[in-house]
Amino acid sequence: MTKIVLTYITLILAFLLVAACSELNTDIPSVPKINTHGDSLYSSTSKNFHPKTIANSPNGMYDCSECHAADFSGGTAKAGCNKCHPTINVHLSGILDPASNNFHGKYIRNDQWEMSGCQSCHAENYSGGYVSPTCLNCHNNAAGPENCTTCHGSP
Numbered sequence: 001m002t003k004i005v006l007t008y009i010t011l012i013l014a015f016l017l018v019a020a021c022s023e024l025n026t027d028i029p030s031v032p033k034i035n036t037h038g039d040s041l042y043s044s045t046s047k048n049f050h051p052k053t054i055a056n057s058p059n060g061m062y063d064c065s066e067c068h069a070a071d072f073s074g075g076t077a078k079a080g081c082n083k084c085h086p087t088i089n090v091h092l093s094g095i096l097d098p099a100s101n102n103f104h105g106k107y108i109r110n111d112q113w114e115m116s117g118c119q120s121c122h123a124e125n126y127s128g129g130y131v132s133p134t135c136l137n138c139h140n141n142a143a144g145p146e147n148c149t150t151c152h153g154s155p
């Protein structure tokens with residue numbers, strides 16, 4: 001008798017377990033796509049092209065930091081800009097102040113004088129991109145920042 005009751009209880013428990021599991025599986029809603037900025041963020045013909053959003057923001061790219069972190073590494077948006085723009089973290093406050101640790105010259109120096117990452121936005125000849133300002137009004141010698149004097153102090 002006890003054996004039969006135990007078998008029944010085991011069967012019922014097993015059934016409940018399976019029922020609970022299958023219920024869990026079917027009741028989970030699919031994760032909604034957040035899609036904060038709309039579609040086609042990378043197509044220059046789209047109204048959502050992300051540089052266009054920057055162009056229309058009062059503080060330019062610095063307005064993106066609110067959600068994407070000051071160094072653009074992700075922030076609350078959990079979406080880093082640096083996976084496509086590895087040197088974008090140079091844009092911290094102090095970037096134009098030679099006395100600051102965030103001065104862009106120090107960043108480039110620490111990065112083995114590698115400037116191709118900057119060129120990807122500020123243009124091959126550093127004259128500025130879609131929204132990125134030119135480097136040439138400060139580095140106004142021939143070849144801009146690549147002029148020998150920029151790093152060697154004199155020709």
Ligand code: HEC
Nearest residue numbers: 034035036037041050053054057063064066067077079080
């Ligand atoms: C109010 C918060 C907020 C602000 C401000 C914001 N973003 Fe975002 N952004 C998000 C969130 C959240 C995501 C990720 C989820 C999604 O796609 O909706 C995202 C995703 C992105 C992506 C896609 C990244 C990827 O890895 O898929 C790009 C590109 C982007 N944002 C550009 C910008 C630019 C450029 C600015 C500034 C002009 C900006 N965002 C400002 C919240 C924000």
Ligand code: HEC
Nearest residue numbers: 059060061062085087088090095104117118121131132133
């Ligand atoms: C993802 C594109 C992008 C990359 C990569 C990039 N920049 Fe920029 N940079 C910008 C934008 C956009 C601004 C203007 C900031 C704003 O929106 O107000 C800017 C501004 C600057 C400024 C300030 C110029 C001024 O006149 O105010 C300096 C200096 C600068 N960048 C240096 C660099 C250096 C050095 C690198 C490479 C190590 C670099 N940037 C890489 C987009 C970029």
Ligand code: HEC
Nearest residue numbers: 042044050051054061064068080081084121129130131132
């Ligand atoms: C999935 C890769 C990807 C991500 C993520 C991404 N970008 Fe871009 N970004 C691009 C591409 C590709 C371009 C060039 C578009 C073109 O020139 O047609 C671009 C262009 C830009 C430019 C314009 C440079 C110029 O010409 O002046 C800026 C500024 C910029 N991105 C900033 C950001 C910021 C800020 C974020 C994060 C909030 C971000 N990007 C995230 C791929 C990305």
Ligand code: HEC
Nearest residue numbers: 096098105106108109115118122134135138139145150151
């Ligand atoms: C608002 C003016 C200004 C802008 C814009 C600017 N720079 Fe500079 N940059 C300076 C000053 C000032 C120095 C320091 C010169 C010195 O130390 O004598 C400097 C230093 C440098 C150095 C020297 C690094 C070293 O110490 O050896 C490089 C390389 C450089 N900048 C590249 C760039 C690039 C690339 C851009 C554009 C993306 C840019 N700069 C935009 C003002 C500017």
Ligand code: HEC
Nearest residue numbers: 108112113114115143144145146147148149150151152155
């Ligand atoms: C973006 C920064 C940068 C620019 C621009 C630059 N250099 Fe240099 N150069 C360096 C660095 C850093 C070294 C030291 C490399 C080392 O010690 O490994 C160097 C080393 C040299 C050396 C070897 C010096 C020695 O004692 O071994 C010569 C020669 C030289 N550069 C010439 C030039 C000339 C000519 C130009 C302009 C056409 C120029 N450089 C532009 C950063 C720069």
